[in-house]
Amino acid sequence: MNHLFDIFATLEQLPPNSEAVLATVVSVEGSAYRQPGARMLILADGQSIGMVSGGCLEKHLVQRAFWLTRHGATLKTYHTATDSQLSQDEVADDDDEQEGFGLGCQGVIQVLFERLILNEQSVLFACFQRLKQTKQPQTLATVITSNSDEFVVGQHLPLTQLSQLGQQDWQLVNQVAASRKSRFMLHVYQKQSQQLSIFIETLQPPLQLLIFGAGQDCLPLMTMANLQGWQVTVIDSRLDVITRCRGQTHTNFVQIALDEAESVQTFFESPQPTAVVIMTHSLSQDRVWLSQAFKAQNSPFFIGQLGPTYRTEQLLGEIDDGYQLVKSANLFYPVGLALGGDTPEAVALSITAQIQQVYHEHHA
Numbered sequence: 474m475n476h477l478f479d480i481f482a483t484l485e486q487l488p489p490n491s492e493a494v495l496a497t498v499v500s501v502e503g504s505a506y507r508q509p510g511a512r513m514l515i516l517a518d519g520q521s522i523g524m525v526s527g528g529c530l531e532k533h534l535v536q537r538a539f540w541l542t543r544h545g546a547t548l549k550t551y552h553t554a555t556d557s558q559l560s561q562d563e564v565a566d567d568d569d570e571q572e573g574f575g576l577g578c579q580g581v582i583q584v585l586f587e588r589l590i591l592n593e594q595s596v597l598f599a600c601f602q603r604l605k606q607t608k609q610p611q612t613l614a615t616v617i618t619s620n621s622d623e624f625v626v627g628q629h630l631p632l633t634q635l636s637q638l639g640q641q642d643w644q645l646v647n648q649v650a651a652s653r654k655s656r657f658m659l660h661v662y663q664k665q666s667q668q669l670s671i672f673i674e675t676l677q678p679p680l681q682l683l684i685f686g687a688g689q690d691c692l693p694l695m696t697m698a699n700l701q702g703w704q705v706t707v708i709d710s711r712l713d714v715i716t717r718c719r720g721q722t723h724t725n726f727v728q729i730a731l732d733e734a735e736s737v738q739t740f741f742e743s744p745q746p747t748a749v750v751i752m753t754h755s756l757s758q759d760r761v762w763l764s765q766a767f768k769a770q771n772s773p774f775f776i777g778q779l780g781p782t783y784r785t786e787q788l789l790g791e792i793d794d795g796y797q798l799v800k801s802a803n804l805f806y807p808v809g810l811a812l813g814g815d816t817p818e819a820v821a822l823s824i825t826a827q828i829q830q831v832y833h834e835h836h837a
Contacts, residue, residue, distance in 0.1 A: 476511075476512060476513075476522065476523035476524065476702070477512060477523075477676065477702075478605075478679055478702055479522050479523065479702070480495070480512055480514045480522050480523055481601050481605060483514060483516075483522050484514070484589070484591065484598075484601075487516075487591050488591070489591055489592045490590065490591060490592050491516075491517070491590075491591045492517055492539075492588060492589065492590055492591070493514055493515060493516050493517065493588075493589045493591075494514070494515040494538035494539055494541075494542050494586055494587065494588055494589070495512060495513075495514055495515075495586070495587050495589055495597075496512065496513045496514075496515065496525055496534055496538060496584050496585070496586050497510070497511070497512050497525075497584065497585045497587075497615075497672075498510065498511040498512075498525050498582060498583070498584055499548070499583050499584070499585050499615070499617050499651060499659075499672040500581075500582070500583035500617075500651050500652065500659060500672075501580060501581070501582055501583075501651065501652035501653075501654075501655070502580060502581040502652070503553075503579050503580035503581060504553070504579055504580040505526070505553060505580040505582050505652075506526050506527035506529070507524065507525055507526055507527070508651075508652055508654055508655050509651035509652050509655045509657045509672070509674065510651075510655070510657055510674050510676075511523070511524065511525050512525070513525045513531065513534065515534065515535050515538040515539070517539070519535055521534075521535050525582075525584055526553075526582070529553070530551060530582075530584075534584070534586075538586055539588075541586045542586050542587065542588040545588070545625065545626065545627065546585065546586060546587040546588070546625070546626045546627020546628075547585075547586050547626060547627075548583055548584070548585050548586075548617050548618060548626060549583070549584050549586065550581060550582070550583050550584075551581070551582045551583075551584065552580075552581055553579065553580040553581070553582065583617070585615065585617055585626075585627065585672070587627040595629065596613075596629035596630065596631055597613070597629045600613050600629070600676065601676075604676050604678060607678075607744070608678040608679075608743055608744050608745040609678060609744045609745075610675050610676065610677050610678065611675070611676045612632060612673065612674070612675050612676075613629060613673070613674050613675075613676055614629065614630040614632065614635045614671050614672070614673050615627065615628070615629050615630070615671065615672045615673075615674075616628040616629075616630065616669055616670070616671055616672075617659075617670050617671065617672050618668075618669060618670040619667075619668075619669040619670075620666075620667055620668055620669070621664070621667040621668070621669055623641075623667075624669050630671070635671070635673075638662055641664075642664050642665075643662040643663070643664045643669075644662060644663050644664065645660060645661070645662055646661050646662065646663045647659075647660070647661040648660045648661070651672065651674075656675075657672065657673060657674040657675070658672075658673045659671070659672055659673075660673060677746075678744070678745040678746070679702055679703055679704045679745060680701070680702075680703045680704070680745065680746050680747075680748060680828075680832060681703070681704045681706070681740070681743055681745050681746065681747045681748070682698045682703045682704065682705045682706070682747075682748050682749075682750070682828070683706050683708060683737075683740055683747065683748070683749045683750070683773075684705065684706070684707045684708070684750050684752065685707075685708050685709070685749070685750070685751045685752065685753055685758070685759075685762040686707075686709055686751065686752040686753035686754065686755075686758070686779075687707050687708075687709040687711070687726065688752065688753070688754060689817065690752065690817040690820065690821075691707060691752060692817070693817045693818045693820075693821035693822075694750065694752075694820075694821040694824055694825065695707065695724050696821075697821050697822065697825040698825060699724065701825065701829070703748075704725075704745075705724045705725070706724070706725040706726075706727060706740060707724060707725070707726050707727070708727045708728075708729055708737060708740075708762070709726075709727075709728060709729075709753065709758075710728065710729060710730050710731045710734075710758060710761075711728075712728050731757070731758065731761050734761045734762070734764075734765055735765070737762070737765050738765065738768070738769065738770075741766075741769035741770065741771050741773070742770070742771065743771070744771070746774055746832060746835075747769075747771070747773040747774065747775075748773055748774065748775035748776075748777070748828045748831075748832070749762075749766045749773045749775065749776045749777065750777045750779070750808060750824055750828075751763055751766070751776070751777065751778050751779060752779040752808075754779075756784075756787075756788065759778065759780075759788055760788050760791055760792065763776070763778060763788055763789075763792065764792050767792070772803060773803060774803055774831060774832065774835050775803060775805065775827075775828050775831050775832070776803050776804045776805065777804075777805045777806070777808030777809070777824060777827070777828070778804065778805070778806040778807070778808055779807065779808050779820075780806070780807060781807060782806060782807060785806040785807070805827060805831075808823075808824050808827065809823030809824040809826075809827055810823045810826050810827045810830070811823070812826065
């Protein structure tokens, strides 16, 4: 999801009246590197942010994006099978309707291209702003095919309008997953001889990662989390440790004294999904921060405690019994998947992988 927020940031920095093209994967059949909801922003100077494939389609899309949207939004189909896996009709029909790429993935990807003008207010921009401000999931409905005068391809519908389609004699005749791995949906509506398809997706806020402990070994974890697009905050009671680490990009460093530990609860009030990693290398500090994580009203989906099992068991034995009730559900110790390696980088990789795994089990 990190590219989504890079795209938001880029759009906000563009001067008024700038134009850009947003490419969005809306459907996948078979195998593909990216899934529905993947986005790529193409700027007028040829720069791009995000990816809709593993790098196989991007150059082609940058070259054609503005030409494809010269008359408005359009839906394109891309085949990722080898030429030998395509039928003769598919190989021959390599024009404005579909493109063949001999990648061997045996997949079919549909990509929606839409031209964005930065001085225009739209349902899309409003959805982006709500996601950023509220940090709560936002549902976005986009017309991807239509033979009706009432709707055009690329039109984004407010949820109120989507819910009122039935009152306007539109009947929902089919709903399918946008891919076999996706929870996003394709809804097909019909009204007499008119038909339209709508891509319905839920945009998720960025994951919040709270790292307790600003030692040197937190730096690789910060770096990997930032690459994932997570919002990272490092908290420590030791001012000298915090001061040494400040200045790291995309990371918020906060010093909180142990006798003011309750103030950390403000970070748990955010509605966005929150993961916690406790790695202070201090029993007294770990005990305080682990207790605060257990106390959170919005319980983190992941609480990871660094250190051997017996050490964490000792900490749990010193914490009030009431907090231990949640440990089986969201407490992971020793934190990290058993990938092997003992360097800070290897440990950070194992922790990042475990958070990613648990997050997708709960939110993907």
